[in-house]
Amino acid sequence: MRRATLRSLLAHKLRLALSAVAIVLGVAFVAGTMIFTDTLDRTFTALFQSTASDVGVTAEAGFDAGVDGTAGTRPVPAELAQRIRGVEGVAAAEGYVQAEGVYLLTADGQVLDTGGAPGIGASWITDPELSLGELTEGRAPERAGEVALDSGSAAEAGYTVGDRVTLLTPGPRVDATVVGVFTFGEDGGLAGASLTAFDLATAQDLTGAGDGYTGIQVLAADDVTDAELRDRVAAVVGDGYDVQTAQQQADEQSAALEEGLSFITVLLTAFAVIALFVGSFIILNTFSMLVAQRSRELALLRALGASRGQVTRSVLVEAAVLGVVGATLGLAGGFGIATGLRALFGTFGLTLDGDLVLSAGTVVWSYAVGVVVTLLAAWVPARRAARTPPVAAMREDHVAVERSLRRRTVVGAVLAAGAAVTLVGSAVAEDGGNAPALVGVGALALVLAAVALSPVAARPFARALGALLPRLAGTAGRLARDNAQRNPRRTAATASALMVGLTLVTGFGVLGASANASVDALVDDALRADYVVSTAVGQPFTPEVADRLRGLDEVAAVLQERFTQVQLDGQAVFAAAVDAATLDRGLTLEYLSGSSDGLAGRGVLVDETTAEARGWEVGDTVEAVSAGGQRAQLTVGGVYAANQAVGSVVVSLETDAALGGPALDRYVHVVLAEGTDAAAGRAAIESVVESYPVVSLKDRDEFAGEQKGQVDQVLLLINALLVLSVVIAVLGIVNTLAMSVLERTREIGLLRAVGMTRRQLRRTVRLEAVLISVYGSVLGLGLGLVLGVSLTRALAEQGITELVVPGGRLVGFLVLGALIGVVAAAWPARRAARMQVLDAIATA
Amino acid sequence: MTPVQQTYPAVPAAPAGVPAARGRALTKVYGRGDTRVTALDAVDVEFRRGEFTAIMGPSGSGKSTLMHCMAGLDSLTSGQAWIGDAELSALDDTGLTRLRRDRVGFVFQAFNLLPTLTALENITLPMDIAGRAPDRAWLDEVVDAVGLRPRLGHRPTELSGGQQQRVACARALAGRPEVVFADEPTGNLDSRSGGSVLSFLRSSVREMGQTVVMVTHDPVAAAYADRVLFLADGRIVDEMTSPTAERVLDRMKAFDSAGRVVEVG
Structure with missing residues (x-):
């Protein structure tokens, strides 16, 4: 029987190739997704685990902001490092400063392209055992006017030790000499980000941290575990600080990053599922046809005394062989897809260094999926073949009996009804947050219903x-x-x-x-404004731009806009922070009650939906807590109709600053003075914007x-x-x-x-x-x-x-x-x- | 997209005196070297208009090859074949296809009909392919002659084997071909169904003036013909006019023993 099966396989090379293609593609998608995801994971895990310290201390967040870069954090006071050094089991402790918004300019004055990844500025940690980076050239920055660059950025910009460079920072521009080049993490990779290291004092100046730190890195002595040391340090620093072991930090950061990248994984997995779904149709089709075509051959085997089981098995063995071959080729194809994805993401600035990761899981899944799907798809026609009476199949004019579509109609109708209910439900759902998930479920049901009903x-x-x-x-x-x-x-x-x-x-x-x-x-x-100044990807930039624009004769008004996360009466919201004085000149808000004057003092404007949901009215007081833990009492000064430009809550720049929001703008709206020639006005603004290559000037x-x-x-x-x-x-x-x-x-x-x-x-x-x-x-x-x-x-x-x-x-x-x-x-x-x-x- | 492409006349204008089909020095060789088989060995043959010819011979005698080569289904190694005045080797694939469509009718042993089409659609298929309207009066005559009028709307699976073969015969005649080639048309039928198919083929010759060439190994079927050609080893070895089943059977027996003698010798 086995010989008959294998002979039949080899006798139909073309059919074999056709069916294998379906399996190969399905598996390639799954394998490609898994390889790519593993590679992503490896890159970032390596990045975070390169943290050299054993225990880290940072200020505790006021609440879980969830989104990076929108929340100001409190600095950690310098004296805390001193106290930690006194803890038994601490071999070393050093404070560091780190901030985003530090970009390296290339020799021709352009910002080095990070493709949307952050430009990070940090203080160089002098203790080599605690240091994040490893110098490959030169030395560490020791005084103002000296920097060290990560090797990736240095290579891309063509800088080497001794070169003069210019850096954009949240504060003023900085001219400095490159004194060192370092690698970061295992592969020297920063996933596209750039990292510039300063000496501590310069970094503190640039980031406005005063004499405080962003955090403190602690090295454990040989005779103490990380967990023990963490508990001892926590006891010393008291409330208001997060004390974590290196592993905890790495896990937390990886988790946060994975969450940030989860849409990619979800998307790829969805495509893998679709590919398999579609692929299994093709396999099912192919086997139905193979079996139909061979019905006479199979009937002959039955007539010669093969049992039903043997006939079924012979088809299944054929499927298994095909599945294994297809999965193997698919795995190879997966490498191709992963390579393509890596290149694609590279163009978006997410550079993944090192080789692609092929984990045991990927191999197991590829074979499992390839073989199991093929077997399942072959099972139905195999059983049908076995059930064909030998005589019927041997007959000249044998026509496969057509099975009723009634069951499909019923299943399809039920699924369609379910889909309709879910989709209508998503449209009328009270809680908008669940709507996309409901749509997802509804869409899946709808597609399945369509699959069931389409033969009908x-x-x-x-x-x-x-x-x-x-x-x-x-x-x-x-x-x-x-x-x-x-x-x-x-x-x-x-x-x-x-x-x-x-x-x-x-x-x-x-x-x-x-x-x-x-x-x-x-x-x-x-x-409402004539021009908007912003970075291409909504990254924060220095308020110096707005200050200098305000000084132009051609400009009548400048509206700075920032975004921050803040907790209002216990619930986190996204808030826009704007210039109270120029809000109405730059943006159109339709006030239902109150006005932009309501921003004065510690005022807050809220949109209609939020006001209704929370039951707030003009004059009410709400309790605000920032991510950094700062608190303020805000007075509702106005209610406006839903507006996409500002979101649901608006506060003034002063209030934002009081809540510890970083002094970085996201958008600057510019209104030209009356009677100014458009071309002349634009030229004037351009002359300012020109010197900040991160940002660009755009008309509406x-x-x-x-x-x-x-x-x-x-x-x-x-x-x-x-x-x-x-x-x-x-x-x-x-x-x-x-x-x-x-x-x-x-x-x-x-x-x-x-x-x-x-x-x-x-x-x-x-x-x-x-x-x-x-x-x-x-x-x-x-x-x-x-x-x-x-x-x-x-x-x-x-x-x-x-x-x-x-x-x-x-x-x-x-x-x-x-x-x-x-x-x-x-x-x-x-x-x-x-x-x-x-x-x-x-x-x- | 115009499906109508008509190069040949619907009803071939048959020059008087020209046979419906003929072949000269027809030779067909398969394979080469040790596996070389001469299926047809310089056969000269002529099928006169209005005559029903049966081709007989033992398996491997070349009778099917002769029919395929005469009908433009297979190519000759050497020699020439004509359908009416058209020389087959002068035609390319499209030319041969159109010749088959317009001037030749076919009845095969099995699988004569497309399962998706009704009986009537199967009958008019060659004309539909040509994008030509069938000759209504003639079609009616043919349909009545095969006695299938009540079953015209049925699909092949709803017809008996004999009915299917009669539909095939009707299709072969519907286009008034120069010649109808039938390859073992009764091979899969019981004797009664076979008899009705053969009677119809004979009456198409007698009453409608058709030319029919039939390959068979059944002496009873051959007895319906006007003339029987006997093939052996790729050559025409005998010819019999006004055959009866007994005479054909005797002749075939002689063959068998002759064959055996050759084999033994």
Whole structure:
């Protein structure tokens, strides 16, 4: 029996290749995702574990802000380091200062591109055992005017020891001499970030830390464990400080970073699932066809005395062999995908150094997934084959009995109802936070419902759309239509692959178009100023820019805008901090009560939704706590209609500073003086902005364009990944058609014998493919619209206020779907046309 | 996209006196070296208009190869074959395809019909492929002659084996081909169904003036023909007119013993 199985495998090399492709792609996606995720993980774990100290001390946060860079932290007083040094078991303790917003300028005055990763400035820790970096050249910075650069940045900017460099800092610009170059972490990698080291006093000056520290690093003596030392240090420093072992710090930072990058992992995993989902259709299809084609061969085996179990097993063994081969190739393909992803993320500034990580888990999962999915997909047709009575299969005109679609209809209807309830639920949900999750669940149910129902709908669809075909393409058209209707399960399964891909492309297309329209609406409705000055990615920058702009004659008003996280009456919110005096000149807020005057003193403006939810009215007092632990009593001075530019809460710059917010602007809105020529005004502003290469000047349209560019970039990333799922879909169609052509060899022979030309035959195959791909596209577009609209609605609170359906693009997708059919049909059509008439007729 | 491409006349204009099909020095060799097999060895053959010819011979005698080469389904190693006045070796694949479509009718042993099409659609398939409307009156005549009018809307799976073969015969005749080639048309049928198919083929010759060439190994089937050609080892070794089943059977027995003699010798 085994010999029969293996012979059959080798006898059908082509079929083998076709089915293997599906498995390879599915596994490649899974393996690629896992390899990439592991590599990400390794990079960052290495980064954090390079922390040399055993115990670290930092000021305790007022609350868990969750988002980095928005919360000011309290400095740790210098005398604390002295006290820690006195603790038994402490070998060394040293304070350090660290802040973001320090950028290195290249020789031609441009900011060294970190691609969105932070530019970090820090004090050099003098104790070599505690030091973060390891000097590879020169020495450590010892006085003002000296810096050490991380090796990556130094190499990229072309600096070496002895060069003069200029740095942008949150404070003034700094000119300094490079005295050293150091590596950081295991691979010298900073994941794209740049790190500049100063001597302690300079770092304290630059970051405004006074004589305090950002934190204190503690080295344990040999006879004490980290945990013991942590407890002893904690006892000494008292309340208000976080004391953590190196491991705790690394874990916490990794966790925070992983959370930040979780969307990537989630996205990739989602694609892996889709790829497998789609891939298993193809495998199922392939095996159904393989088995159908071999039904006579299998029946012969049955007639010769093979048991049902043996027949089932022989098919399953075939599947297992195929699964192992496919998984192996898929694993190799996964390396390709991971390499591509690494390059892609590199262009976004997230540089991953070192080799790709292949963990045992990846290998195990790849094989498990490849083999198990293949076995499962082969199980159904294998059982069906075993159940075929030998006599029926041996008969000349054996036609597989068509099974009822009733169960599918019922399952599909139930799923569809569930999806509808969930999606409607997400639209009317009180708590907006759960809406996106509900949409996710609803969308999954909807796609599954569509998968279950699509065979039911395939026939009516093929009949309806196919009604045009005989008119357009005569007999070729009619045969194509009939063939597409012949096995609705197969048609539907093949179309499903494309459907899933197009559902997502369409859904994200709607979301992206809506996001872009929302940007336009925001610019039109909320921005009032003539120009906006900001960095491309919303990084903070020095308030010096705003100060210098205020000094220009051409400028009438300057509005600084910062963002901060603050707890109001026990609940954390995102707050905008603005110039109270110029708020109304730079931004349009529609006040329902109170006005911008309400910001005076310790005033706070809140939007309608927040006011209603919290029951606040003008004149109420709320308790504010900053992430750094500072407290203030704020008075509600006004309520405004929801506004995307400022979010739900607005305070004045003074209040923000009192709460310990860092003096770094995110946006500076500039209003030109009346009567100023636009060109002259722009030139004047440009002359200031020029000297701060991190920031750029944008008029309203340019600002909108920049915001939309970010949306488009994310869409591009998503679509690039989806292209891969479309590739799988194309291969699925190729696979199905190639199988159908093989299966219909005798029909093709007959058609050719009675006078169908090769061209007509090619056209028949092509039209069938187009019918299938258009069916998948139409389903995908429909589902995608539902998904996109639900998602957009669910994200309304996140700023996607407009709903736009990109009609032109959707039509484009449909045309693309049809083209995919034509492309996918090319090879099977040629195969069909090349068949020798006599061979085809003679095939028994 | 215009499906209508018509190069050949719907009903071939048959020049009087030209046979429906003929072959000269037909030679077909398969393989080379040790595996070289001569399936047809310089066969000269002529199929006259309005005649029902049966080709008989033991397995491997080359009778199917002869039919395939005459019908433009297979290519010759050397020699020439004509359907009417069209010389087959002068035609490329498309030309041969159109020739088969417009001037030749086929009935195979099995799998004659497309399962997705109804009986009527199967009958008109060659004309549909050509993008040509069938000749209604003629179609009616053919359909009535095979006695399938009540079953025209049925699909092949809903028809018996004999009915399927009769649909195939109707398709072969519907385009008024110059010649109908039938390859063991009754090979899969019981004697009664087979008889009705053969009667129909014979009456198509007698009453409609068709030309039919049938490959068979069944002496009873051969007896329906006007003339029987006997093939052995790729050569025509005998010919019999007005055959009866007994005479054909006797001739075939002679073959067998002759064959054995050759084998033994």
